[in-house]
Amino acid sequence: MPMSIESAIPPAAVDPARILATLQAFARIGYQPGGRMLRLAFTQDDLRARQLLLHLMSQSGLERRVDEFGNVFGRLPAPGEANTRPPVLIGSHLDTVIDGGRFDGSLGVAAALEAVALLKDHAESLERPVEVVSFAAEESSRFGRGTLGSAIVAGVWQPDEIMHLQDVDGRTLGAVLQRIGLDPARVGDARRDPGAYAAFLEIHIEQGRVLEESEKQVGIVSAIAAPTRFRLTLTGQADHSGATPMTLRRDALAGAAEVILAVERLSKARESVVGTVGTIQAEPGAINIVPGRARLSIDIRATSSENKRAVVDALTVEIERIARERELDATTELLSDEEPVPLDGELIDLLESCSEARSIPAIQIPSGAGHDAMQMASICPAAMLLVPSRAGISHNPDEWTDLDDLVAGVQVYSDAAWHLTMSSSEPH
Numbered sequence: 073m074p075m076s077i078e079s080a081i082p083p084a085a086v087d088p089a090r091i092l093a094t095l096q097a098f099a100r101i102g103y104q105p106g107g108r109m110l111r112l113a114f115t116q117d118d119l120r121a122r123q124l125l126l127h128l129m130s131q132s133g134l135e136r137r138v139d140e141f142g143n144v145f146g147r148l149p150a151p152g153e154a155n156t157r158p159p160v161l162i163g164s165h166l167d168t169v170i171d172g173g174r175f176d177g178s179l180g181v182a183a184a185l186e187a188v189a190l191l192k193d194h195a196e197s198l199e200r201p202v203e204v205v206s207f208a209a210e211e212s213s214r215f216g217r218g219t220l221g222s223a224i225v226a227g228v229w230q231p232d233e234i235m236h237l238q239d240v241d242g243r244t245l246g247a248v249l250q251r252i253g254l255d256p257a258r259v260g261d262a263r264r265d266p267g268a269y270a271a272f273l274e275i276h277i278e279q280g281r282v283l284e285e286s287e288k289q290v291g292i293v294s295a296i297a298a299p300t301r302f303r304l305t306l307t308g309q310a311d312h313s314g315a316t317p318m319t320l321r322r323d324a325l326a327g328a329a330e331v332i333l334a335v336e337r338l339s340k341a342r343e344s345v346v347g348t349v350g351t352i353q354a355e356p357g358a359i360n361i362v363p364g365r366a367r368l369s370i371d372i373r374a375t376s377s378e379n380k381r382a383v384v385d386a387l388t389v390e391i392e393r394i395a396r397e398r399e400l401d402a403t404t405e406l407l408s409d410e411e412p413v414p415l416d417g418e419l420i421d422l423l424e425s426c427s428e429a430r431s432i433p434a435i436q437i438p439s440g441a442g443h444d445a446m447q448m449a450s451i452c453p454a455a456m457l458l459v460p461s462r463a464g465i466s467h468n469p470d471e472w473t474d475l476d477d478l479v480a481g482v483q484v485y486s487d488a489a490w491h492l493t494m495s496s497s498e499p500h
């Protein structure tokens with residue numbers, strides 16, 4: 073959808089006070105001492121946040137719907153025939169990690185409510201409906217896997233694949249759904265067909281430092297990186313640290329140290345790849361014993377499948393070499409292997425024109441973190457905007473986005489939602 077810069081400015085400016093009030097209202101739910109947020113998926117506070125959203129939706133005159141997985145939708149209908157066209161879907165999530173911040177997820181829901189409030193004043197001109205969504209269980213903190221609600225809607229995962237997932241108390245997702253009045257056997261009905269939506273738009277905090285360092289107010293996501301994760305166990309020989317000469321050792325932890333450096337070196341050598349060893353355990357774990365076993369987790373991400381594959385392959389060769397030279401046993405267990413998701417080119421162009429029209433400095437960046445948009449991209453064109461996170465901090469009570477940046481981001485987001493909803497042509 074080519075568009076001139078002048079026509080890219082809709083006649084509606086976002087209301088910073090209203091956005092802040094919405095964010096504050098959500099932040100009061102699950103607020104812990106020290107400003108830590110706690111709204112784990114499907115807990116009492118998560119449900120209360122959804123209750124508040126339903127209330128705000130009804131205040132905005134939206135038609136509300138909670139689907140079979142607990143995803144919350146609010147629809148602003150279009151007049152007449154236009155109401156039969158596929159809606160534009162906008163939103164994010166309201167669940168949080170443990171000790172989370174006030175912006176992760178909530179910003180995307182507050183922004184969607186703002187965008188729809190602006191559209192409502194021009195409801196008679198809508199060329200298609202627009203729906204606000206809050207996807208359930210986006211964070212992996214409770215069940216070990218994230219973006220569950222959007223993956224169910226997009227049909228990326230089948231209910232059977234996730235119902236057995238357990239929380240730390242051993243409760244399965246299926247049992248938890250039942251407890252809050254949802255029928256696990258009907259979760260599959262939440263699935264929507266490809267083409268059910270004209271587009272999905274999400275705004276989120278960056279959770280990194282790229283925008284802050286490049287002094288841009290808005291990041292337009294080019295692609296969402298996907299992780300390949302595995303657990304590596306190196307087994308050598310636990311021996312007395314005093315009585316075992318260096319030449320006779322089979323030190324598993326020293327081998328792990330080489331692997332960690334290899335992850336760093338190989339990831340640095342390929343564009344867009346990030347590699348992390350985030351956990352390590354040494355056994356038996358005593359000051360006077362040569363470690364006989366080391367277990368570590370490896371997380372490799374990239375927005376290019378090819379580069380990610382190259383790093384994983386090279387790392388596999390390195391691990392074999394290190395194990396051979398040190399006479400260690402190496403076993404790897406693949407935990408996940410996902411494909412990076414490129415976002416929609418036309419929507420990226422639209423977000424660029426919208427930023428340019430308002431003279432809001434923007435750049436395209438890849439997202440290293442996973443989001444609902446990556447699941448929705450499999451059934452409709454999807455795009456994402458990011459706003460700066462102060463010092464890159466997130467999943468932490470110190471998570472912060474300056475008001476100016478926040479307002480700039482929500483403005484570009486609302487403008488894009490405006491253009492999509494005021495157009496009868498689909499992005500493809």
Ligand SMILES: [Zn+2]
Nearest residue numbers: 176177210276
């Ligand atoms: Zn999030």
